Amino acid sequence: MSLFNDIVYVYTILLVIYALLSWFPGGYQSGFGKLLSRICEPYLSLFDHLNLRLGPIDFTIAAAIIILNLASQALTTILANLIF
Known part of the structure; x- marks a missing residue:
């Protein structure tokens, strides 16, 4: 499980890092x-259909990170409860 985490x-x-790349031209x-x-x-x-844009700021990556x-x-x- 540690490997998964x-x-x-x-x-x-x-x-x-992918989100921060938007700050750099090119x-x-x-x-x-x-x-x-x-x-x-x-x-x-997977999150493109959600409209998570608030003005010029896009929260899609933030939502993706939280859900992940x-x-x-x-x-x-769940796996820890099944194993032990």
Whole structure:
């Protein structure tokens, strides 16, 4: 279970870095930005239908991170109860 939590933590960090790339001109067009896009976009596309934009600020990534961590905690709790 620790490996699962570590993977979720690393993916959360990648999502935060992906969000921060929007602050840099051409950040998404760099090699690193393209790599992060291939890693992050499939998950983030699940939240595209939600209108989480408030003016110029888009809260889609924040919602995705919160839901990812809540689901991770719930799954960890369920599995811990099944094992012990």
